[in-house]
Every structure is written in structure tokens, then in C-alpha cells.
Amino acid sequence: MDLHNEFESSKFFHRDRIDRRAADALVGLAAGITADGAVNITEAVFLKQWLENNLAHLNDPVINLLYSRLACMLQDNALDKDESLELLNVLRGFSGMGIERPKIGGTVVVAPTDLPFNSPAPDLVWDGRMFVFTGVMTFGPRKECQALVEERGGLIGGSVSKKVHYLVVGSVGNEQWRHSTYGTKIIKAVELREAGASIAIVGEDHWQRMLFG
Numbered sequence: 001m002d003l004h005n006e007f008e009s010s011k012f013f014h015r016d017r018i019d020r021r022a023a024d025a026l027v028g029l030a031a032g033i034t035a036d037g038a039v040n041i042t043e044a045v046f047l048k049q050w051l052e053n054n055l056a057h058l059n060d061p062v063i064n065l066l067y068s069r070l071a072c073m074l075q076d077n078a079l080d081k082d083e084s085l086e087l088l089n090v091l092r093g094f095s096g097m098g099i100e101r102p103k104i105g106g107t108v109v110v111a112p113t114d115l116p117f118n119s120p121a122p123d124l125v126w127d128g129r130m131f132v133f134t135g136v137m138t139f140g141p142r143k144e145c146q147a148l149v150e151e152r153g154g155l156i157g158g159s160v161s162k163k164v165h166y167l168v169v170g171s172v173g174n175e176q177w178r179h180s181t182y183g184t185k186i187i188k189a190v191e192l193r194e195a196g197a198s199i200a201i202v203g204e205d206h207w208q209r210m211l212f213g
Contacts, residue, residue, distance in 0.1 A: 025054070026055065029047065029050065030091040030092070033047065033091055034088055034091045034092050037088070038084060038088065039079070039084050039087045039088045039091065040079065040084070041074075041077075041078060041079040044070060044073065044074060044079050044084075044087060045074060047070060047091075048067070048070040048071065048074060051063065051066065051067050051070070052067075055067075066090060069086070069087070069090060070087070073086075073087065115169065115186070115201075115203065116186065116189075116190050116201055117169070117201050117202055117203055117206075118193075118200045118201055118202060121200075121202055121203075121206045122200050122202070123210065124166060124202070124206075124207065124210040125165075126149065126152035126153050126154040127152065127153035127154065128153060128154075128155065129154050129155065129165040129166065130154070130155040130156070130157045130163055130164045130165050130166070131146070131149045131154050131155065131156055131157065131164070131165070131166045131167075131168060132156070132157045132158070132159065132160055132164050132166070132167050132168070132185065133145055133146065133156075133167075133168050133170065134167060134168070134169055134170065134185040134186065135169050135170030135171075135204075136170040136171070137168075137170040137171070137204055138170065138171045138204060139204065139208060145168075145207075148211060159185070160185045160188040160189050160192065160199070161192075162192060162197050162199075164189070164192075164199050165198060165199060165200065166199070166200050166201075166202060167185060167186065167189040167199060167200070167201045167202070168202055168203075168204060168207045169186065169201065169202070169203050169204060170204050171203065171204040171205060186201065189201050
């Protein structure tokens, strides 16, 4: 799936083209399915069939992502604990609820990630600094995200180069970054960073914190 190139013209999430009833229905379904903190096989099968019947025609990359995960999980007509937790988190993302972290002995375990974010995450300087966005932003359409940067004096780049100061990685689907087209931007940024370029790779959550506190 070409998340980077397709999302800005998404028929599902773009405000100018959004299918409101379908969007509201999916949010409602996601909230209802996750209300008890678990997703079972019956719910997963129902959701897969509902997507096929109601949203497949939109050909939206985010819907495709959700549907492909469901289809993969249900290939064996079962839903194990790991799959159930992953699906719970995906649906909570759609409904705007928090992510459920696995617990061991009552302690919350942070799920590992191989996304090469700068650690510690840097403070973002806006004025005169160039930003490039990649992936799907949960905040909203990429143009709106770019406008927030420009309002603060920042510049927007279209590709990763030595001139770029920050690469912001969208939160939706970023665990698949190696297999997506926007992963090439991350790889390029890593190469430049390791070569001494002043480019930082940050996640959308950090970008939002720097914007809104």
C-alpha cells in the first residue's frame, strides 16, 4: 500500500470527500467492539464482513490496512491473544480511545518498536527550520499539519535531504514502515543522520506535544 502518496486524497478521511455516515458508523463499531477491553473471533469476523459490505468501495489506504490485518488474522479462522490485542489497539485508534499495553504481573509493558526516532526526542525549533512529513497523521490531513508548521515560521519540504531538519512520522500504521513507500524517507533520513547531517526523526506524538504542550 502506498500510504504516503494516497492518504492526502483519501476518500475516507479527507474532509472534503469523507463519507460521513460510513466514518461515523466505523467509529461507532470500533468503540462498541472495544468497550469491554477485548476483541473476540465473532466480533472480528463481523467487522471484516461489514468492511467488505460498506467500505471496500472507498479504496482508502487506512481502511485497506485495517481490512488486510483482519484478513490475515482470520486466515486460520481463529484469533489468538496477540492478534486480539493488536486488533483492540487498532480499533481503539479508530475510535479515539487509548492504546492498551500488555501487562506482566500488573506492570505495563511498553511494546517495542524499531522506528529509529531520535532519543531523547529533541525540542522542535520552528522558525526557518524545514519539516518533512511521512506516513499517515492521526491529527488530520497532511496539508493541515503542514499549515501548523508554516504558521510558526517553519518550512515544508517534499523529500528528505541535507536541508531538512525534522522528519515527522505519522502514527497510523507506522509499525509497517519498512514495507511502505514512506519507509524510504525514514531510511534516507537515517543514512543522513548517521553521516552527520542535522536531521532528527520524530514521531507524531512528540510533534503534537511540541505544538500543543
